[in-house]
Amino acid sequence: MDVFSPRRHRLRLLFVTVLLASLSAAVGCRSDTATPSSSSADSAATGAAPSPAAPTMPPPDSVTAADIPADSVTNERFQRVMHFARRANLAERPPGQAIQALGRYFLGRPYLVGPLDQTLDQNPPEQLVCRLDGFDCFTFDEAVLALARTVDDGSYSYDKYKDYTRKQAEEQGVLKNITRQIGGRRNPDKRYGFMSAHRGEYPQLESDSLYLCIQQVEKRLNRTMDYYYVPQDSIRAVYGKLKAGDLISTATDIDGLDVTHTGLVYKKADTTGLLHASTSGSVKISPDLQRYVQGVDSQIGIIVARPVFGEGESESASASSTR
Numbered sequence: 001m002d003v004f005s006p007r008r009h010r011l012r013l014l015f016v017t018v019l020l021a022s023l024s025a026a027v028g029c030r031s032d033t034a035t036p037s038s039s040s041a042d043s044a045a046t047g048a049a050p051s052p053a054a055p056t057m058p059p060p061d062s063v064t065a066a067d068i069p070a071d072s073v074t075n076e077r078f079q080r081v082m083h084f085a086r087r088a089n090l091a092e093r094p095p096g097q098a099i100q101a102l103g104r105y106f107l108g109r110p111y112l113v114g115p116l117d118q119t120l121d122q123n124p125p126e127q128l129v130c131r132l133d134g135f136d137c138f139t140f141d142e143a144v145l146a147l148a149r150t151v152d153d154g155s156y157s158y159d160k161y162k163d164y165t166r167k168q169a170e171e172q173g174v175l176k177n178i179t180r181q182i183g184g185r186r187n188p189d190k191r192y193g194f195m196s197a198h199r200g201e202y203p204q205l206e207s208d209s210l211y212l213c214i215q216q217v218e219k220r221l222n223r224t225m226d227y228y229y230v231p232q233d234s235i236r237a238v239y240g241k242l243k244a245g246d247l248i249s250t251a252t253d254i255d256g257l258d259v260t261h262t263g264l265v266y267k268k269a270d271t272t273g274l275l276h277a278s279t280s281g282s283v284k285i286s287p288d289l290q291r292y293v294q295g296v297d298s299q300i301g302i303i304v305a306r307p308v309f310g311e312g313e314s315e316s317a318s319a320s321s322t323r
Contacts, residue, residue: 077132099245110134140277175305184228194256229301235290
């Protein structure tokens, strides 16, 4: 699809599969209400045990994990961000520049493992989580985009920020995949299937209903999606077509998977880099996007999505798309 939205869904991938997450929720993946019936032994019997070649989270000593902060604490952090936004007059800047400035605000903020983690059987059920104390790569992009929309509409409202976070999870049209337009190459051999093939790496997939739903989503993607990416050795050639604040997902050659990491385009003078929550420990700027992608095993290129603001958002939401 040309237009897609990042879905925060209860599976919380080990890495970011933006489109897969989007469609899994779209087709109604829900957990079993009863205690999951499948055990670890059952998962192993289905061939779902972790693969040695599968991507893994960084070692525990390289990241910071923390409990979800109280909403009042996140509100205080939000107000400080809005104070910065007003002083920098971000509402008067192009959206991409505002996104970049807001992302820079969080430089040094810690990388968190599972920042949204909740349990399938918790009471009350899964809740919307907004946090600004730290991020994984996906929640960093998500938070910065929601903050930018709150600044763009002039409300500077914490409730609106939470509302935008929710809408980004539930509505299409907030991002437009521009990979093909900027010269991306089609990979006709890409197939989805990593999650169902590695069921044991996703605790929530102990739920049979979620597991069956993910299998259906993967089949649907394989039937309907065209996969375009900019190869890693061609990334510098498209620097002139990238804008500050564009969302970058790193394409992968891992079997069954589309992307493994995500961040924001960073532009300064002649620099085109990646502003991202890095598994090396914190939010940082990798100054050269192509060099960064080339330096990580299994990354083969990039997929580029542009945030949509204002009236174009509703127009893009109805557009047909190819990935």
